[in-house]
Structure formats: structure tokens, C-alpha cells
Amino acid sequence: SQQGEEDPQALSIQEGENATMNCSYKTSINNLQWYRQNSGRGLVHLILIRSNEREKHSGRLRVTLDTSKKSSSLLITASRAADTASYFCATDAYNTDKLIFGTGTRLQVFP
Amino acid sequence: DVKVTQSSRYLVKRTGEKVFLECVQDMDHENMFWYRQDPGLGLRLIYFSYDVKMKEKGDIPEGYSVSREKKERFSLILESASTNQTSMYLCASSTTLVGIGRDTQYFGPGTRLTVL
Numbered sequence: 001s002q003q004g005e006e007d008p009q010a011l012s013i014q015e016g017e018n019a020t021m022n023c024s025y026k027t028s029i030n031n032l033q034w035y036r037q038n039s040g041r042g043l044v045h046l047i048l049i050r051s052n053e054r055e056k057h058s059g060r061l062r063v064t065l066d067t068s069k070k071s072s073s074l075l076i077t078a079s080r081a082a083d084t085a086s087y088f089c090a091t092d093a094y095n096t097d098k099l100i101f102g103t104g105t106r107l108q109v110f111p
Numbered sequence: 112d113v114k115v116t117q118s119s120r121y122l123v124k125r126t127g128e129k130v131f132l133e134c135v136q137d138m139d140h141e142n143m144f145w146y147r148q149d150p151g152l153g154l155r156l157i158y159f160s161y162d163v164k165m166k167e168k169g170d171i172p173e174g175y176s177v178s179r180e181k182k183e184r185f186s187l188i189l190e191s192a193s194t195n196q197t198s199m200y201l202c203a204s205s206t207t208l209v210g211i212g213r214d215t216q217y218f219g220p221g222t223r224l225t226v227l
Contacts, residue, residue, distance in 0.1 A: 030214070035218075040199075040221070042219050043216075045215045045216065048214060092214060098144075098159060098169075099216055104153055
């Protein structure tokens with residue numbers, strides 16, 4: 001069952017611009033994570049934000065979480081061509097070790 | 112660094128064949144997962160295991176089975192492969208220990224399986 005839905009499905013920007021991706025989910029969570037997937041490869045964990053946090057930073061990444069709206073956003077600042085990938089949000093299935101992934105946003109950054 | 116390896120990057124099998132996909136992790140993680148990934152559908156959980164010899168069905172277990180005889184190894188088995196099982200298969204592991212890294216899943220590079 002799909003918990004997270006990313007928006008937009010695809011995003012194309014120029015190098016140097018910021019990229020914003022959104023994720024909405026349906027049920028209560030302990031945390032929300034963002035993962036990145038290069039074409040044809042496995043997923044790589046980027047950042048985790050807990051339900052009692054509102055914002056978190058890691059390098060050029062900024063994640064926000066609004067539990068009242070059941071939504072999160074991932075902002076990549078000063079994008080680079082190497083940021084081209086698919087980005088997935090994942091929420092924990094409450095009190096289990098499972099994650100529920102969204103369908104992802106495909107980001108294309110043109111040099 | 113956590114390393115999760117999968118036995119093959121690409122695999123081509125014929126309908127009806129028995130297929131084994133192997134996954135090994137080197138971080139002594141308790142949890143291991145098998146997903147399939149299809150365009151427009153995201154990642155769907157097939158099976159997961161939270162301990163040796165333990166397994167739980169995920170969202171789409173039909174047509175699959177799993178085996179976890181050792182903590183580091185989690186195998187996905189297609190008893191009789193069908194064309195609708197053509198997909199990218201991803202293995203992941205995570206720890207149940209409280210602290211940094213809890214809840215994060217570490218993925219292998221994936222196996223792209225084609226069933227003809």
C-alpha cells in the first residue's frame with residue numbers, strides 16, 4: 001500500500017537553481033525519510049526527520065515536516081547536474097520496522 | 112560503511128524456471144527486506160525478515176518465497192517465474208538497535224530480472 005505520494009512526478013531545472021519536491025502521507029508516523037536513486041541503481045538514504053522535528057538540514061538539503069498537514073518537502077539548493085536522480089520519501093509503518101515508499105520524483109538538472 | 116550486495120545485476124530467465132535472488136549484508140543487521148520496483152508503482156514490499164528463520168509477508172508476496180538461514184543472507188525465490196515478474200528487485204537491511212541509523216534502510220544495487 002502506498003503511503004507517500006510525491007509531487008511533482010518529474011522536475012527539470014538548470015544548474016544553480018533550487019529544486020523542491022513534496023511528499024504527502026496518510027497515517028501517523030514516527031519519522032519520514034528521503035532517499036535518492038540514480039538510474040538503474042539502489043536507493044541511498046539522504047536524510048531522516050522525526051515527527052517532533054519541523055526542519056532539518058544536511059549540506060545543500062533542507063527538509064521540512066508538517067505533521068498537521070501530513071506533508072514534507074525536500075529542497076535541494078544550488079542544484080548540480082550530478083543531482084539528477086529520482087527522489088523518494090518513505091514513512092515508517094507505525095511501530096514496525098517497515099518503510100512505505102512513495103512513487104518518487106524524477107529530477108533532471110541540465111548543465 | 113554498510114554494504115549490501117546482490118548476487119546479480121542482470122538476470123534473464125524463462126517462464127516456469129525457478130529463480131534465486133541472493134542478498135548479503137555485512138553490518139549484522141537484524142532486518143532484511145525484498146522490494147520490487149516498477150515504473151509508476153514505486154517500491155513495493157514483497158517480504159521482510161526481522162530475524163534468522165523469521166519472515167513476514169509484505170504487500171505483494173504472491174508468487175514469491177524467501178529464506179533466511181543466516182543473519183547476513185536473505186534469499187528471494189520465484190518458484191515458477193512468470194513474465195509479470197519482470198522487474199527490478201531491491202534488497203535492503205536495517206537495524207533494530209536504538210540510536211543513529213535506526214530506521215534507515217540500506218539498499219543493494221538491485222537485480223534487473225527479465226522473464227521471457
